[in-house]
Amino acid sequence: xxxxxxxxxxxxxxxxxxxxxxxxxxxxxxxxxxxxxxxxxxxxxxxxxxxxxxxxxxxxxxxxxxxxxxxxxxxxxxxxxxxxxxxxxxxxxxxxxxxxxxxxxxxxxxxxxxxxxxxxxxxxxxxxxxxxxxxxxxxxxxxxxxxxxxxxxxxxxxxxxxxxxxxxxxxxxxxxxxxxxxxxxxxxxxxxxxxxxxxxxxxxxxxxxxxxxxxxxxxxxxxxxxxxxxxxxxxxxxxxxxxxxxxxxxxxxxxxxxxxxxxxxxxxxxxxxxxxxxxxxxxxxxxxxxxxxxxxxxxxxxxxxxxxxx
Numbered sequence: 001x002x003x004x005x006x007x008x009x010x011x012x013x014x015x016x017x018x019x020x021x022x023x024x025x026x027x028x029x030x031x032x033x034x035x036x037x038x039x040x041x042x043x044x045x046x047x048x049x050x051x052x053x054x055x056x057x058x059x060x061x062x063x064x065x066x067x068x069x070x071x072x073x074x075x076x077x078x079x080x081x082x083x084x085x086x087x088x089x090x091x092x093x094x095x096x097x098x099x100x101x102x103x104x105x106x107x108x109x110x111x112x113x114x115x116x117x118x119x120x121x122x123x124x125x126x127x128x129x130x131x132x133x134x135x136x137x138x139x140x141x142x143x144x145x146x147x148x149x150x151x152x153x154x155x156x157x158x159x160x161x162x163x164x165x166x167x168x169x170x171x172x173x174x175x176x177x178x179x180x181x182x183x184x185x186x187x188x189x190x191x192x193x194x195x196x197x198x199x200x201x202x203x204x205x206x207x208x209x210x211x212x213x214x215x216x217x218x219x220x221x222x223x224x225x226x227x228x229x230x231x232x233x234x235x236x237x238x239x240x241x242x243x244x245x246x247x248x249x250x251x252x253x254x255x256x257x258x259x260x261x262x263x264x265x266x267x268x269x270x271x272x273x274x275x276x277x278x279x280x281x282x283x284x285x286x287x288x289x290x291x292x293x294x295x296x297x298x299x300x301x302x303x304x305x306x307x308x309x310x
Contacts, residue, residue: 062285068278069093076274092279096266100280101254105262106287108174112248112258113241115178120237121230123183128191129222133204134214143192149185158250165251176251177258181241187233194229195222235295239288259284 068076070089075082097103130136131143161180170176199222207217223230245260252261263280266273 065278065282065285068275069282071275073271073273073275076278088275089279092275093283096276096280096283099276100262100265101257102259102262102280102283105257105259108256109242109259110287112174112177113238116181116241117234117238119182120184120187121234124187124191124233125195125222125226125230126218127183127188128193128195128226129199129218131188131192132195133199133201146185146188150189154246158247161247162250171251172253172256174252174256177244177248180247181244184237187237190233191226191229195226198229199225231295235292238291242288 064081064083066089067082067085069092071082071086072088075086127146131139165171165176165180168176170179203221203225204217207221212220243260244258248258248261249264252258254262254265263277263284266277266280
């Protein structure tokens with residue numbers, strides 16, 4: 001045997017490791033959906049610039065409200081309007097708080113919005129679970145009726161609803177605002193769609209096999225799964241109930257108002273003080289901002305936790 005017939009091994013014949021430590025001759029294993037979702041993705045500078053611009057445009061109305069609330073009426077009505085804060089912020093805030101009796105209005109709005117949000121989350125989750133996972137006669141018809149109520153303008157029911165509240169003796173009282181909105185069709189449909197996708201049928205069947213009844217399954221299985229959607233529904237319902245003006249303005253008076261009803265006192269004069277109105281609007285917005293700052297991370301974290309399945 002001659003040396004010419006022997007195989008020659010060169011340095012280039014060996015597989016070189018890739019940059020991530022995997023040899024180039026082998027295919028890297030494909031990541032699962034959960035692993036891909038858990039990887040940290042880095043955005044480029046264009047993305048951060050666009051997000052910054054979107055944040056500026058979103059915060060500009062709140063900033064201009066603060067600028068108007070810190071100025072006087074003459075400066076606010078100038079053309080062009082001011083874009084820098086003035087020296088009268090705390091003076092206007094104190095005057096708006098006193099003139100509109102916002103202390104009592106804040107407490108009333110907190111009671112109304114809190115009760116409505118909690119009841120909507122509870123009843124909508126119960127109804128959503130029933131429509132999504134329980135089998136009973138007439139389920140689809142009832143669901144269509146619930147969805148159909150969303151197409152009826154709420155103004156059509158104002159007169160009979162007002163007469164009903166008067167017959168119950170709830171005129172000028174908070175129950176007249178709370179009870180007509182204890183649950184919403186939007187909330188029922190929202191929870192039904194979420195539980196249809198997020199709650200596996202196998203979990204419900206496993207609870208049935210273990211001998212659990214429907215309420216036990218709802219408490220032990222449905223509520224932990226529906227927690228992210230419940231947090232989102234609570235936030236949306238609370239904000240909507242806090243800002244609701246039409247029905248509270250009809251059924252309440254200035255002796256027992258909510259925040260939107262109380263703010264009408266600031267524009268009751270012949271000459272409207274725009275800076276005072278903006279100060280009242282800023283005071284009415286601060287509780288919502290504080291709630292989102294405190295619970296926003298938990299809500300967003302719950303949404304992301306519920307979005308990753310596998």
